[in-house]
Amino acid sequence: MPLRIKITLRLIMGRRRARQLDVFAAFLAALVSIPAQADEAFVTSQGADSLDVIDVTTMTPLARLPIGGKPAGIAVSRDGSRAYVTSPEGKFLTVVDAKAHKVDRRISIGAGPLGVAVSPDGGRVYVADLYGRRLVEIDPEKGGTRSVGVGAMASGVAVTPDGKTIIVADRDDNAVSIIDAASFTRVGTLPVGRHPFGVTIDPKGARAYTANVESDDVSVIDIAARKVVATLKTESRPYTAALASGRIFVANQHADSVSVFDAATFAPVGTVKVGEYPEGIAASPDGEWVYVANWFSNELWSIDAKTLKVEGKAETGDGPRAFGAFIRKTD
């Protein structure tokens, strides 16, 4: 709250009333400061064939964009200008103007586009083709594409913060593919748990995490060493992981829960009960919050990453999946 307003209030109201108003002023200040951190969630609602944009600070819906083709995967560019949505049944990628909340255009991919990630500079989009055993690279501005062969039922995709390495979950191979981004070649594979689905990479680009749906665990990968350094036991059917406040958050689809681990020691920190069939999970850019999409109960929930308390809920369209980096920083 600007000091000037306080002083003016004091002059008008007298000291005693002004003290009461100070409390009100502090409350107003809290409200006023909110828009600066008003991150947005871009939630793919597969049953509703739409993309929901939700203000995650107030947990209020801002827009619902028709997408079609049963949208599942989502990736918001680092600069917050674009969101990319995969439609595995429509076989296309939708480019969304993330600031204007408007669909820009569709790019045909073929087979079954599912996982999606954007290079840190925004110049490349990587799409995992579930049925085509390939990762597709797209230049969203010029429209050029390249493909590289990966494993069976390629699902989640993530890129290191330096943009040099791409990791793909080859679900039915129980492994990940490691792709060199520059040459766009598959430089290695690494066995992980059974049926890895989501892939998450930490902000330093040191580790990758795969949520393994069938073995109920998370594989922690040392990216440079190309080695699994830890396996974390989750609850039933982990889908994907998010990193916030030095912790690993894993959405467990059949347990209606989020498992929380210390990212340094891998010690279990706790379990958060969430809505029904949690799937997509992502952290706020400041690491204070974790957001989880609950597929069966059609909700997005926010969890305080430190206290592990559920603080907010927003309704979504039918069947929210939000599979990918679905949080957009607005400033």
Added chain:
Amino acid sequence: MFKLSRRAALIALTALASLASAAAAGAEPPTPGPNSWAAHGAAPLKSVETITIDAPPEIVWAVVSDFAHYDWLPGVARVEASGGETPEKAKRRLVMADGGVVEETLVRWDAERMTLAWHRDHDDVRRLPAINYMTHVTVKPAGEGKSLAEWKGRFYRGHPFNDPPPGLDDDTALAAVTALHKANLTALKARVEGR
């Protein structure tokens, strides 16, 4: 009840007819096999049905919580079960009146929330044109000594890839599972109310 069952039977017949046409068109439905949770499409489906039962929740829960004794389900001749009520250990074989067998595993059993869940161990689209079928049954109080029983499922259409043939598409799967849930709830109501 009679009305509902007839509608269910009609929907099932329609599903079977379209399945037959799919086979005729040369699109072989996937053969029954172990449910690895692997081969399925990219868009799960859901079906939620409810029924009001004239009995308190405890009475309804006593019936639905008894995983080993679902011989009251339509079309079931008898049930062979093992593992009690321990999730992931409790299993049952529904021996159907038509001679077929449906094998299921309990995955959740929560008396406090009055909810349980199980999944089918094998997909058989000839019996149910949906795969990776997971079922939840929940009992809630509905006031005045009544209960609301909810039967819901998550599943995929019978065709495990894109571009499904007729009979193995989303609409067919949804209609068949919804009909099944309705028929099961009607049977549950009859069982509890003693009719």
